[in-house]
Amino acid sequence: QDLLSTLVEHYFVNANAYMPLLHRPTFQKSIREGQHFRDQEFAATLLLACAIGSRYCDDLRVRLDDNNSQYSAGWKYFVQVPSIEVSPVSRPSCYELQKCVLMVIFMTGSSNPRGCWTLVGTALRFVQDLGVHRRKMSDVSVTKAQHEHWKRIFWCLVCMDRMFAVSMGRSVALQDEDINVDLPIAVDDEYWFDKDGDDLFEQPPNTPSKIQFFNSWIQLLQIIVFSLRTVTKLCMGLSLGKLVETVTEMDSALNRWFDTVPSHLRWDPHRKDPIFFSQSVALHSWYYNLQILTHRYFLLAPRSIRDADVQMLPSLAICTNAARTIIHISHRQMQRGIYGGLNLHFVCS
Secondary structure (H helix, E strand, O other): OHHHHHHHHHHHHHOOOOOOOOOHHHHHHHHHOOHHHOOHHHHHHHHHHHHHHHOOOOOHHHOOOOOOOHHHOOHHHHOOOOOOOOOOOOOOOHHHHHHHHHHHHHHHOOOOOOHHHHHHHHHHHHHHHHOOOOOOOOOOOOOHHHHHHHHHHHHHHHHHHHHHHHHHOOOOOOOHHHOOOOOOOOOOHHHOEOOOOOEOOOOOOOOOOOHHHHHHHHHHHHHHHHHHHHHHHHHOOOOHHHHHHHHHHHHHHHHHHHHOOOHHHOOOOOOOOHHHHHHHHHHHHHHHHHHHHHHHHHHHOOHHHHOOHHHHOOHHHHHHHHHHHHHHHHHHHHHOOOOOHHHHHHHOO
16 A cells, blocks of 8 residues: 555656546545455556556555566556557547557557557547547546646647657648647646535636646647648748748747746746746746758758758757756756656757
8 A cells, every 4th residue: 555655656746746547635635445356457457557656656566577677567457457448439538548648658668669559549439439539528528627637638648649740750630620629627636626516616826826837838739740841841842932931930939929828937046846847847848849940941952952941940949958958857857856757858959
């Protein structure tokens, strides 16, 4: 029981803070009531949360019995979870789709995460079938809290799909024009309900919400989708003039997004709150990585293009400054001894 509590705590602090899939009070209440002994779907969700939490735990009990390597942490829980089954006649439950997200989070930290892109795409088809991508879910009667659970699942899948699209150079499964569901409500988990258990959803004044990071990240990823489309057009022979115009438009979109970042998420190397600090690290790493993604074409383009009027775009300086800033941000995070896996691959970019 002590190890279970530790792993759940590690999951919520180190994973759910970035990808807020699970509502912590509801999840922990289900654990206290022993739901994992009666409900196989919830048990699978709990096992995966423990598997992810194991990555941040030094307890030797989380490692494989025949392998004392730290890289085996969590696998003993992950392998107990049944694989995703696609039924032609029934729709997946909330727990099943949460399981998809958690499996992807765990596998993303493995040596072979390529299958995650396919799993995310399949899960997105499931949520579309349920109508979660619309403001009003089809054929499903849900409370406000239940709808918020579904919205979190949906936006986690959308973010993952776009992360893999960027890292693997593939198209996204769902375009912005196909989505009209609202962003998650910027209210922390502890403020969903009042003391009687009724819906509240009211963030106290002057109390920044941890969910604001997720919403800002979603909005940044929307710009990434536009960037990916532009890269595709470049490969199809977009004219030089149109190319410069498009990149300038993307720079403007990034600047507008940057101006909307909440004050508690703006970069401050001395920020005291560790969660807000880590969220700021991840958010700004994505921002500067997108600058590189936008301008790198001009660094690789033929000399005929580099020597043209496109020199008005200081692409080399922008990419160099972005890369340097990512390294400085990550270095500051390491100095503070705070782990941040979400922005790790940006250092390699």
